Amino acid sequence: MSEYLLEMKNITKTFPGVKALDNVNLNVRKGTVHALMGENGAGKSTLMKCLFGIYEPNGGEIYLDGKKASIHSARQAMDQGIAMVHQELHPIRFRSVMENVYLGRFPGHMGVVDHKAMYERTKALFEDLELDVDPLALAGEQSAAILQMMEIARAVDMKAKIIILDEPTSSLSDREVDHLFKIINRLRAQGVAFIYISHKMKEILEISDEITVMRDGTYVGTWPVTDEKGEKLTIDFIIKQMVGREMTNQFPPREGKPGSDVVLKVEKVCSPLPKSFQNVSFELHKQEILGIGGLVGAQRTEFVEALFGLRGIASGEIMLNGARYTNKSPGFAKSRGLALLTEERRATGIFGILPILENTVIANQRNYAHFGVLNDSRRVKDADEECKKLNVKTPSLNTLIQNLSGGNQQKVLIARWLLTNSDILILDEPTRGIDVGAKYEIYNIMLEQIAQGKSIIMISSEMPELMGMSDRIMVMCEGRVTGFLNKGEYSQEKIMALATQFAGRKDAA
Amino acid sequence: MANTSRSKRLMTVGGLIFLVLGIALYFLKAPLGLNRKIYDLPVFLIIIGICSAFKGFTAKEKTEEEAALAGKTFTEFLTNNAILLAMLVLVVVICILQPRFMQIRVALDILTQSSPKLIMALGICFALLIAGTDLSAGRMVGLAAVISASMMQTATYANRFFPDLPQLSLWIPIAAAILACMLFGALNGFIVAKYEMHPFIATLATQVIIYGVCSLYFDMPPNNSQPIGGIRPDFAQIGQLRLFNGLWKGFPGISILIPIAIVICIIIWFVLNKTVFGKNVYAIGGNREAAVVAGINVFSNIMFIFILASLLYGIAGVLEAARTAGATNNYGLGYETDAIAACVVGGVSMSGGIGKVGGIVMGVLIFTVIQYGLQFINVSPMWQQVIKGVIIAVAVAIDMTKYRKK
Numbered sequence: 001m002s003e004y005l006l007e008m009k010n011i012t013k014t015f016p017g018v019k020a021l022d023n024v025n026l027n028v029r030k031g032t033v034h035a036l037m038g039e040n041g042a043g044k045s046t047l048m049k050c051l052f053g054i055y056e057p058n059g060g061e062i063y064l065d066g067k068k069a070s071i072h073s074a075r076q077a078m079d080q081g082i083a084m085v086h087q088e089l090h091p092i093r094f095r096s097v098m099e100n101v102y103l104g105r106f107p108g109h110m111g112v113v114d115h116k117a118m119y120e121r122t123k124a125l126f127e128d129l130e131l132d133v134d135p136l137a138l139a140g141e142q143s144a145a146i147l148q149m150m151e152i153a154r155a156v157d158m159k160a161k162i163i164i165l166d167e168p169t170s171s172l173s174d175r176e177v178d179h180l181f182k183i184i185n186r187l188r189a190q191g192v193a194f195i196y197i198s199h200k201m202k203e204i205l206e207i208s209d210e211i212t213v214m215r216d217g218t219y220v221g222t223w224p225v226t227d228e229k230g231e232k233l234t235i236d237f238i239i240k241q242m243v244g245r246e247m248t249n250q251f252p253p254r255e256g257k258p259g260s261d262v263v264l265k266v267e268k269v270c271s272p273l274p275k276s277f278q279n280v281s282f283e284l285h286k287q288e289i290l291g292i293g294g295l296v297g298a299q300r301t302e303f304v305e306a307l308f309g310l311r312g313i314a315s316g317e318i319m320l321n322g323a324r325y326t327n328k329s330p331g332f333a334k335s336r337g338l339a340l341l342t343e344e345r346r347a348t349g350i351f352g353i354l355p356i357l358e359n360t361v362i363a364n365q366r367n368y369a370h371f372g373v374l375n376d377s378r379r380v381k382d383a384d385e386e387c388k389k390l391n392v393k394t395p396s397l398n399t400l401i402q403n404l405s406g407g408n409q410q411k412v413l414i415a416r417w418l419l420t421n422s423d424i425l426i427l428d429e430p431t432r433g434i435d436v437g438a439k440y441e442i443y444n445i446m447l448e449q450i451a452q453g454k455s456i457i458m459i460s461s462e463m464p465e466l467m468g469m470s471d472r473i474m475v476m477c478e479g480r481v482t483g484f485l486n487k488g489e490y491s492q493e494k495i496m497a498l499a500t501q502f503a504g505r506k507d508a509a
Numbered sequence: 510m511a512n513t514s515r516s517k518r519l520m521t522v523g524g525l526i527f528l529v530l531g532i533a534l535y536f537l538k539a540p541l542g543l544n545r546k547i548y549d550l551p552v553f554l555i556i557i558g559i560c561s562a563f564k565g566f567t568a569k570e571k572t573e574e575e576a577a578l579a580g581k582t583f584t585e586f587l588t589n590n591a592i593l594l595a596m597l598v599l600v601v602v603i604c605i606l607q608p609r610f611m612q613i614r615v616a617l618d619i620l621t622q623s624s625p626k627l628i629m630a631l632g633i634c635f636a637l638l639i640a641g642t643d644l645s646a647g648r649m650v651g652l653a654a655v656i657s658a659s660m661m662q663t664a665t666y667a668n669r670f671f672p673d674l675p676q677l678s679l680w681i682p683i684a685a686a687i688l689a690c691m692l693f694g695a696l697n698g699f700i701v702a703k704y705e706m707h708p709f710i711a712t713l714a715t716q717v718i719i720y721g722v723c724s725l726y727f728d729m730p731p732n733n734s735q736p737i738g739g740i741r742p743d744f745a746q747i748g749q750l751r752l753f754n755g756l757w758k759g760f761p762g763i764s765i766l767i768p769i770a771i772v773i774c775i776i777i778w779f780v781l782n783k784t785v786f787g788k789n790v791y792a793i794g795g796n797r798e799a800a801v802v803a804g805i806n807v808f809s810n811i812m813f814i815f816i817l818a819s820l821l822y823g824i825a826g827v828l829e830a831a832r833t834a835g836a837t838n839n840y841g842l843g844y845e846t847d848a849i850a851a852c853v854v855g856g857v858s859m860s861g862g863i864g865k866v867g868g869i870v871m872g873v874l875i876f877t878v879i880q881y882g883l884q885f886i887n888v889s890p891m892w893q894q895v896i897k898g899v900i901i902a903v904a905v906a907i908d909m910t911k912y913r914k915k
Contacts, residue, residue: 310801334804348802351795353862362792363803365785372784416803 002066005030005193006162011050011060013043020046021057024219026195026212028162033184033194035204035225038214039242039407039435044197047214048164051195052084053077064161083155087167087197087433088346089147093140098122100139101154125153129183143297145176152183156192163187164195169203170433173295173461174496181207199435200462201235213241243437250436251468252444256451258288258471262319263455264424269306269316277303277479280316284424289446289456291470293463294499299479300459301343304426308340309333321423334363339422341413343429343459345406349413352402356394357383359401359412364419386415391441407438414445425449426457431465443469463492478502517565524562531555548611550604592854592904596875603882610885614761623877624770625825625832629848630855630869631777632821635814637852639794640861641708643815645697645716646822646848649690650841652723653826657686657744658737658836659726666739670732679744687823693719694819698812720838727838740834748832766828773821778866786813794861850897851876854904875900 006028013021053071108114122135213220264284277299342348360383467490475498531554636643659670660682700711751762781787855872857864
């Protein structure tokens with residue numbers, strides 16, 4: 001019996017022209033949570049894909065329970081007790097929850113599925129995980145949190161010894177995170193090992209036993225979270241290991257104050273859907289960063305999408321620079337000086353199979369066209385300038401955007417909207433799933449835009465970011481605005497209190 | 510860097526060798542008595558030599574990074590060009606079995622046969638680029654053929670479709686035929702864009718409608734479903750004219766279909782690469798949701814895609830009627846599958862967003878060369894079908910491995 005349940009030794013993986021992993025080690029003990037940290041592009045996902053059989057490493061060995069393992073497909077990985085819960089879940093939307101849990105291994109005889117057994121087993125599994133979901137409900141109707149639990153339930157049912165969690169809390173509210181941690185703790189006590197990938201320092205320190213840090217595809221080191229003397233690792237120490245330099249400030253200093261002119265006035269705007277946003281009213285001032293806080297499901301995203309013309313509005317009035325504005329279409333919103341950076345970068349942001357150039361200029365094509373014919377040199381010049389300004393790290397503008405790290409993709413998307421020279425930038429979770437260094441750069445970009453006279457609406461589920469960047473915070477709960485907080489009166493408790501105002505009522509209903 | 514400049518040099522030197530060899534053979538073939546053995550081979554060698562040398566001279570020097578990313582190894586070169594290489598091998602084999610294949614006349618024939626197919630494929634590629642398809646393409650060809658032919662009969666012909674029709678200007682029937690197609694193209698676009706119906710279903714419905722409408726028109730008295738004949742010679746010339754006919758002894762002339770296809774090819778290349786519309790097509794195919802968020806008017810772009818495509822089908826239909834000097838309602842049957850096959854063999858992805866005009870030209874040429882070549886060495890038409898099907902499956906399978914990372 002080996003000291004470690006899983007040992008990955010000197011894993012090396014090269015792609016044409018890139019060395020993604022260079023002699024990386026990862027040792028995970030039984031019954032522990034092992035955090036894997038590093039900036040985006042550090043190679044965490046690549047390492048996990050090597051473990052899970054999606055990529056073949058070019059060098060190095062993997063040992064399970066001290067025995068050399070050969071893993072060439074996800075199936076083989078699962079057979080050997082490795083399960084992975086991906087960051088972005090793709091359930092089969094039109095099938096039931098239980099079918100999703102048992103996908104690929106339906107219980108039954110001779111190809112005939114035993115639905116009753118499947119139902120009973122799913123129900124027992126969910127009860128065990130304190131999950132209140134009907135196994136017959138459609139997967140597409142479930143929240144991200146429940147889908148994640150569903151994946152974990154699947155892993156538990158497969159008797160997984162190692163569960164990889166890739167950014168499990170990126171779309172969970174604090175309460176859902178608590179639930180997740182409870183389940184992790186229970187499974188850990190039963191001897192399951194977790195590999196936990198996250199950018200959220202506090203969570204990592206709270207849940208994990210050991211931390212391995214990677215940087216630029218190389219192994220930096222492994223540390224226990226609490227050493228023999230009982231001292232905990234500090235966030236600063238981890239960040240230093242991740243970026244290879246000291247990070248003194250999380251947020252750049254804000255200079256100047258918001259102006260007094262109202263650029264956007266929203267009055268009693270209601271969604272046609274009763275469960276979505278209702279009676280939203282606020283004013284956005286020139287050169288102001290208005291933060292919108294709230295839990296997942298507070299309908300913040302739905303509201304800004306409506307503002308941008310992606311969803312309908314049943315009633316209410318919107319005034320843009322003193323003139324009445326109707327949310328006809330995204331194209332119209334764009335022409336009126338609005339820009340929307342969406343929450344789901346991959347689903348609604350990037351064009352993965354297109355080069356960076358096209359991704360950068362796509363929202364601004366008309367300005368490069370004369371009777372529909374494009375001026376290529378101007379497109380290239382603008383895209384090049386903007387990407388350089390935002391420090392996008394790429395070999396060339398012709399690189400496909402899907403080959404960039406998340407932070408760089410996000411910078412390209414921001415460049416896209418900066419090119420349209422919009423007056424009001426709506427940023428929905430602008431730093432979600434992005435490493436610390438890129439976050440700081442994005443904050444700097446936001447402040448630069450403010451200094452140039454732009455205004456920003458920022459949705460964020462990360463409390464420190466919300467409080468660190470906003471001039472004012474509007475909190476929403478279940479589609480309603482529950483309060484405003486001015487700079488100076490911020491506290492996590494106040495925001496949480498406003499964000500959960502209707503929580504009791506929901507449980508009753 | 511060394512890698513790319515080596516391939517550049519290889520192309521230049523190889524091209525020049527071909528060129529010299531070609532010129533030498535050209536002057537030596539008569540004295541050596543090879544006329545009946547190598548036919549026009551010297552001319553082909555000269556053309557290949559010039560093209561290769563030109564490409565070698567003008568090829569852009571890649572930066573080190575790009576070259577590294579391209580990772581041009583020999584095996585990759587083979588997979589990237591597998592179908593093309595297979596075609597070259599076949600051509601060489603045919604040339605050995607049947608030296609008569611090495612004639613300019615044959616090459617021109619292949620280009621002529623490719624031209625209408627290319628026009629179809631260029632139309633259908635738009636639907637493929639937005640991850641759709643267009644099943645109505647073939648029937649639109651039939652519709653355009655019947656409409657244009659019906660108004661283009663000689664005044665003395667006995668079974669005239671419109672007995673009392675005066676002598677029309679050429680442009681009226683052509684415009685009428687193409688406009689009819691565009692009307693149905695707009696219908697396609699409207700159903701797809703407005704109701705977000707999958708183009709497969711939308712165009713399947715239109716296909717059936719078009720065939721019905723075309724048959725109704727074709728069945729109108731006094732024609733009553735008789736094949737339309739007695740086509741005016743000036744109309745037939747649009748498809749049959751041969752340019753530079755008899756420029757030298759035995760030169761068959763260049764079919765007018767070839768320049769027409771080339772012009773359309775250039776226009777479509779321009780539209781796809783240099784216009785806002787073209788970029789929008791790639792964007793919608795790449796990620797429709799992201800295109801909506803970027804403020805692209807998806808509705809009007811999809812409408813335009815199907816209308817533009819039907820314009821091309823209309824042109825193909827008119828040319829078909831002119832070339833064959835006739836029309837029935839069964840014209841164009843199954844053309845869409847050939848066009849789709851040529852597109853996918855040319856590297857257009859069915860999941861949208863990927864595809865180039867150069868690839869489509871390649872795809873069409875590969876199909877015609879193979880079909881023509883197999884006919885040339887008397888392979889039975891039934892075997893030709895089998896081979897065609899295998900080519901589609903193998904070509905796409907090879908193409909897919911390019912995108913799979915492991």
